[in-house]
Amino acid sequence: MAPNRGPGAKDVYVHEIDRTPEYVEFIQKLTAFHEKRGTSFEPEPRLPTMHGHVNVDLLKLYKAVISKGGYDELNKVQKAWGALAAELGMHHTDSKGTGQLSFQLKQDFYRYLAAYWIYDQHGREPPPKEILEQQSCASKFGPVLTRTVENFKHSASRSGMETPTRDERQSEGTPVSGNRASGRLREAPPQRVPFQPETGPSRQPRQASSHHATPTAANTTAINTGHGSNLSHVQHPNHHLPQHHNPNNPLHVIQAQQAAVRGASSAYTPTNPETASRLVELFEPRPPISVPLRPVSTPGNNPEFVKRQRQLRAVAGAPDTQLPVRPAIPGIGFEGPNIYMRCLQALRSGIPAEQSFALNHLVKISFERGDKYKFESFLGLAEGLIEKALEVGSLFYHIEWQIAYFSDPDTSDIAILDGLNGTDDILERIGRLSPKSILDYMQSADFSDRLLRITEAVLTIRNMVMLVENAIYMADVYPLKDLLCILLHLPSLEMLVEIKHFALDIAEQLTPWLILDSDDPLYRTLLAQLDSTDRGTILTSLRAISRISMNLEATNKMQNVPAVVLQNIMNWLLLNDEELMDACLDFLYQYTAVVANVESLLKAVNMEHVVPHLVRLLAHGAKRVKEDRVLEPERKAPASEEVATLPPDLQERLTNTDEPQRCYNWLQSLFEEDSESHITQIAIWQAYQNSFRAVASSSRNMLSAADFIRNVSHVFVNARAQIIRRQRADQSDLFIIEGIRARALPINPETKEEYCPCRWMVVKGPYLKKCNQFFLGGQTMWHHVLTTHLGVVIGEAGKIEDKEINASCDWEDCKKYSKPTQIKLSELARHLKTHFPSAQKRSFAEGSEAAAKRQRKAYITPAKTMSLAWEQTIVTRDERNPKVEQAAGIPLSAVLVLRNIARNVVKTESEEQLLKKHEMGAEGGGWNEKLFRPVIARLFEVMTENKALADYITSLLQLVQDD
Structure with missing residues (x-):
């Protein structure tokens, strides 16, 4: 993983999720575990780090905590969770961020992994x-491994969490000074509840008992005010009447939830603690269930309905009457709208300062939270952004575009756009506009501010449609298509380059969900952009056109x-621009799929x-x-106890050499190192004696057996004498020399050149045997x-x-001159030299190039290999079968x-005209013959050398040759 440079620190890496099969299996086990346990589970929790928000790899976190002894052991070490976050690639430069990060990491393990651990x-x-x-x-309830209900209860009692009685409870209105002295926060003052007179009967009914709860006016008011507008309309005229304690009753559920949030209250303290059941101490209310709500567009909450009603009344000539505004209910606490609704309402307000605030934040929100910021969740946001962007018309033309949301808008006014079905003649209307005289490099402050707000509105739309859900939503908003046409037909000014590129980005995301015909x-606007000289404009336009109706x-x-x-x-295909070539080929692939388009082409x-250039792109x-x-x-020959005889020249030279040099040269000539082989000491000693019997019988000195065995270790460093102990009593121990083996062919101890055996078959007694004498090079063997x-x-x-001789070739396995024949010696010599080794000497002196190449041993037969060469273009792996490589990139687009x-060329009218010319005596063949005959050899070459393109080229050749 590429390191990221921290300020003044070492190289660190960023935490990422490795989606291995082990990780997928671990997440599946965790999901099933939490479903069975009835707890919520988030597979990829997010944590804020210095590199932005990252998703936590729970498998890495789980393994890391286990390696440090577990959750309870890790909590005993100070700042252990911060160090663990750094090890996992989560970093913060400031101490505040590190503390927050370590606490959230600890909380994620505690919530999702502790029970599973x-x-x-x-x-x-x-x-x-x-x-x-x-x-x-952060609760101090002891280690999770030893935590039980009893321990939890005693710990809660020691920490003062159980509900005190009325006598023990201090006055709620008086803050305790000791709290501030100990560093604790000041307690919140009691909530002021407006007085509500009782409307029920003064006496309690006879059926009331200690098992029935009587909600007070304070509780009822808390219900009506604490849950916002969802419950504010619920009226309880008999709230003083006794209510049965039904756990499914929404009123009691809400009271229990509020009690869990607020803590102890006198309204929930039994009147007589001695007679109350102790089981209520262990009762904990069920946590609130969050129900995802999606706003539904209705006339009551969507201002667009109101706008449409006003337009319809204006067309009908009816007076514009507004509904009375519902007065605000006093006493209801409301924190105000969130930033999303604040920006939406500010955008609708039409106030420049408010719109600047809204658009500035909308750009940030759409860029940072684009994965969750959806148009369907904020009704009127899309319409407000489009209306703001349409104000660009008044900056550069004498027109103010407006959207009419009724079935039959006034077509006489070119400024009125059809918001329900789209404006079919928008291009003709734009053509009739008279532009203003605008200087490209000099504008007023008001002009620049207005243009900036318009650009931010378009940028917000562009950022939001990058989400697929938003793109699908905006594909049904017809005014957006009119807006894109207007933006892309603005004057050619440098100040408008940015906003035009934003419009093209929007079109690129929208066209896969649009059906656009030629009219x-x-x-038509996107096609007009292809006449531009701006590379970015051309690229985005080509992509947008190629993706029409793709989904x-x-x-x-x-x-x-x-x-x-x-x-x-x-012409663009001829440029050395891969991105532009790829866009052009995508366009041509869509374009040539229609027969009429091939005729036009x-x-x-x-x-x-x-066509030849497209064929050249196959090798791009x-x-x-x-x-x-x-x-x-590769094969390795088995070791043998048989030692080769010395060649005649080497025998003569070593006979006249003194010991121990004679022993050294003899060992180097007939043996080589092999860590996996051995030879018995008696076999090597007897072979040495047989080689120099004449020396042993003479007066010249010979080595003793012990000295000879020691010399073996001097010549071969890894050779050593050993004893193999036999298990059976009737077998004697075996004395061997490990680490050496006998050579199949002797070598010259000085030049390291191999001797070649003479394989001429001679009569030895009643049998035919090979001559088997060794010679250096073919010349000496020829003389022999x-x-x-x-x-x-x-x-x-x-x-x-x-001269002519009567001879035959008795070389082993030779069939040419098997019988004696009258033949000239020169002719026989030409045949015999095919059996001899090359006259060129193979020098293996230390330091030579040949010695560097000859690293293999003589007893190893090298593997037989075949070298293959082919062309390979860009390929991609199949997700379902990663071992399969598929063609990709420009070569694939070109062959398609x-x-x-x-x-399709054979289905065009031009094909018929070409065939008629052939009937009149012109050159034969149709368009396929004319286009592909010059490149047929190259197509076959690509098919044979490019495995990824072979199937595509095969289908292409079938189409060409069938024609």
Whole structure:
């Protein structure tokens, strides 16, 4: 993971979730555990860090806490949770942020993992959720591993949490000075409840008993005022009458919840504690259930309905009467709207200062909270932003755009836009506008402020439609399409470049959910942008057009594309701009899928130049890949006790060498190191004696067996004498030398060159055996065969007479001259040299290049490999089968465009005209023959060398050759 530089600190990494199979299985287990336990569970809780909010990997947190001894042990160490957060990649530069981060991390483990930790690691049933998850991790109720209901009750009693009696309770109106002295906060004063006269009977009914609760006026008022407008309309005319204590009664549920929030109160203290049941001390009210509510657009809460009613009354000529405003109810506490509603109401107010405040915050909210900020949750927000953005018309034209939300708007006024069905003639209206004289680099302060507010409104829409839900919602808001047409047809001024790019971004997110025909104003507007010289404008317009109806069942036909646009696209394909090429190919893929469009393409551009360039793009970004495939694996020859005989020249030279040099050279010539092999001491000693019997019989000195064994360890560093103890009593111990093995072919101890055996078959007694003498190089072996086996005499200066001889080739497994034949010696020599090794010496002297290459051992037969080379373009992995590589990028788009052309060009009228010319004597073949015949060889080459594109090229060749 790439490090992130902290200010003046070491390299740290940012905490991220590794979605491995282990993580997915762990989250599934946690989800099932919390569902069974009846507790809430959030799989990816968010924590604020210095790098922004991050989602916690609960598996990493779980493993980290376990590695440090568990939750209870970690709580015993001071600042342990802060250190753990740093280890997990969560960092803060200030102490305040570190404290908040460590507490929230501890709270996440306590809430989501503590119970599972007890169950998983200790095999015990975790404590009830009432004394674990429903309590804060900051509560001093002891370790969670040993927490029980009894411990929880005693701890609560010691901490003073149980409800005091009336005698023990201090006056609520008098603050305690000791609280401030001990650092505690001052207690809140009692709530002032307005007096409400009793309307019920003065006597209690006979059925009332100690098991019935009588709510007071204070409680009733708390119910009416404490829960906002949802309960403010509920009236209790008989609130002094006795109520049965039904747990399902909403009144008692609300009272219990308020009691849990406010703490102890005299209204909930039994009149006689001695006769009250002790079971109520353990009772805890059920936590409030949060029900997600979505506002529904109604005439009572959506001002757009009111606006439409006013417009309808204005059209009908009726007076504009407003409904009386409901007076505010005094005594109801209201904290005020949240920032979302504050910005929405400020935007609707029309006050410039309020709108500036609203738009500034809406831009921030839409950028930071774009994943949750939805239009459908804030009724009127979309309409308010669009109306604010439409004010751009009054800045640059003599017009003030307005939206009419009724069925038949006045078409005579070009400033009135149809808000229900969209304005079909919006482009014609824009064409009739008279622009104002605006200087690009000099504006008034009021003009700049208005333009800034308009830009912020468009930017807010752009940020919000990046969310798919918002894009789907805005696709049904027809005034937005009119707004995009207006923005994209504004004058060509530098001050408007930014707002036009925002409009194109909005169009790119909207078009996948729109059905646009060739006459649609937005479609024509996007096509007009392709005549621009701005690269960003061209890119976004191409993407927006290519994505029309992408997420719908309708087909994007992309008709009536001007010829100049098609010519521009073909020119852009020639540029070395991958992003622009990719956008152009996406456009052409959609465009060539329709037969009529291929006909237009043939008329607008020279396809004989386009097709070869598309074929060249099949190798875009390709690289040559080489790979060695193993045909036969490497083999190791088994070790043998048989030691090869010394070659004649080496035998003669070593015979005249003194010890111990003779022993060194003999070992180097006939043995090599092998850590996995060994040879018996008796076998190597006997082989040494047999090689130098003539020396042993002479007066010259010979090494003893002990000295010889010691010399083996001097020549080969890793060789050592060992004894293999036998288990059976009838077997003697085996004395071996481990770490060496006999060579199959001797080598020259000085040059390290291998000797080659003579495999000429000779008669030895009743059997045919190989000559098996060793020689260096082919020249010495050739002289040996001539003189020894063929009986040819070599003259002076090495000259040989070329005469006819009666001879045969008795080389092992040779079938050419198996019988004696009259043949010239030169001809026989040419054949025999095929059996001899090359005359070129292979020098393996230390430090040479050949020695560096010869790292393998002589007893190892190298693997047979085959080198393969092919072209590889960009590929992607299949999500369902990661082992499968699929083509991607520009090469894939290019082959798809070629396939569309080959499939649809034969269905055009130009194909019929070309075939008629063929019947009149012109060159044969249709358009496929004309376009693809020059590149057919390259297509076959790509098919054979590019595995990812092979299937696509195959289908393309089938279309071309079938034609």
